[in-house]
Amino acid sequence: MHKRVGIYPGSFDPPTKGHIDIISRASDLFDELIVAVGVNSEKVPFLSASDRVESLRECVTHLPSVRVMPFDGLLINFARSQNCRCLVRGLRAITDFDYEFRVCLANRAMAPEIETIFLIASEEFSFLASSVVREVANLRGPYEQFVPEPVAKRIAARGNAKSPGMA
Numbered sequence: 630m631h632k633r634v635g636i637y638p639g640s641f642d643p644p645t646k647g648h649i650d651i652i653s654r655a656s657d658l659f660d661e662l663i664v665a666v667g668v669n670s671e672k673v674p675f676l677s678a679s680d681r682v683e684s685l686r687e688c689v690t691h692l693p694s695v696r697v698m699p700f701d702g703l704l705i706n707f708a709r710s711q712n713c714r715c716l717v718r719g720l721r722a723i724t725d726f727d728y729e730f731r732v733c734l735a736n737r738a739m740a741p742e743i744e745t746i747f748l749i750a751s752e753e754f755s756f757l758a759s760s761v762v763r764e765v766a767n768l769r770g771p772y773e774q775f776v777p778e779p780v781a782k783r784i785a786a787r788g789n790a791k792s793p794g795m796a
């Protein structure tokens with residue numbers, strides 16, 4: 630029997646508790662769920678690609694069907710290379726919808742055999758976005774509550790590296 634592979638793609642810069650919630654819920658729906666971490670070499674990320682991939686791996690050790698992989702280039706090509714027929718995205722608010730709708734239809738035009746499914750954010754994380762965490766962390770606010778521990782550790786290390794000697 631063929632394995633049902635799902636892909637949850639994103640920048641995960643940084644991964645948040647909202648992402649982990651989607652990962653654990655989506656992992657129940659597939660034989661294998663690949664968390665695909667976009668590595669866009671043109672943008673300077675908040676957390677390096679390896680920090681994002683490694684912290685996510687540490688967050689999903691209790692979910693044996695989840696695999697975390699970096700990917701570059703067109704998502705549908707990556708999906709095809711992994712024999713994946715289903716993409717997963719999270720929807721927080723109506724403001725997410727317009728963008729997700731366009732990306733979904735563009736992907737479908739290029740790869741009609743690949744479906745996209747949307748999981749509605751859990752209420753407690755529906756306000757949470759990577760951009761919020763980046764902003765709070767850059768302002769030295771208490772970002773730890775928004776991210777899992779392996780991610781908080783890397784954000785803290787990043788802060789130290791950026792401004793040595795500062796409290």
Ligand code: ADP
Binds near residue numbers: 639646720749757
């Ligand atoms: P992007 O690929 O747009 O950079 P992100 O890395 O920010 O995406 O997020 C990946 C996916 O997770 C997106 O579908 C996004 O809507 C979803 N997502 C982000 N934060 C949350 C959250 N708090 N709850 C549910 N889904 C979320």
